[in-house]
Amino acid sequence: MKKIGKYLGILVIPLLFGAFFYSQFLHIDISNSCAIFLMPTFQPSNLSTKETVSFLQKSSATEYAKLCKHVSVINKNAACGGLDGGCYQPSQPKTIFIGNDQNNIALAAALLVHETCHAIQGQSNETLSEGPCYKAGAEYLQSILIKP
Numbered sequence: 001m002k003k004i005g006k007y008l009g010i011l012v013i014p015l016l017f018g019a020f021f022y023s024q025f026l027h028i029d030i031s032n033s034c035a036i037f038l039m040p041t042f043q044p045s046n047l048s049t050k051e052t053v054s055f056l057q058k059s060s061a062t063e064y065a066k067l068c069k070h071v072s073v074i075n076k077n078a079a080c081g082g083l084d085g086g087c088y089q090p091s092q093p094k095t096i097f098i099g100n101d102q103n104n105i106a107l108a109a110a111l112l113v114h115e116t117c118h119a120i121q122g123q124s125n126e127t128l129s130e131g132p133c134y135k136a137g138a139e140y141l142q143s144i145l146i147k148p
């Protein structure tokens with residue numbers, strides 16, 4: 001009996017750990033061949049990035065497809081010297097940094113669109129430029145507005 005308990009422990013603990021890891025730190029969407037690792041942070045950030053990715057998926061198939069294609073890691077730790085918003089470093093071409101969710105899921109999703117735009121620039125060896133990426137974020141926000 002004791003032996004069975006021991007084997008159950010060996011099996012159950014990694015399963016529980018795996019389930020926790022999956023629920024917190026992975027966005028897996030087999031039907032769209034999408035897998036993104038969400039790197040945890042100790043920063044105060046009130047919206048879950050996983051929720052933001054799902055929000056983007058529901059609100060824009062086009063922008064979501066770009067995120068899936070060009071980004072494999074979303075790092076929530078501050079980088080690039082910025083305190084707010086997000087940033088992108090060409091030395092880590094498939095990683096985007098989202099420093100602050102700004103308590104607004106639509107703005108947070110627009111931030112994903114903006115940083116994905118930089119990832120596309122970085123991966124095609126273009127000069128990183130803000131203009132097109134602010135435009136992409138703004139166009140995304142326009143597209144999800146409820147028009148009167």
Ligand SMILES: [Zn+2]
Nearest residue numbers: 114118130133
């Ligand atoms: Zn930018």
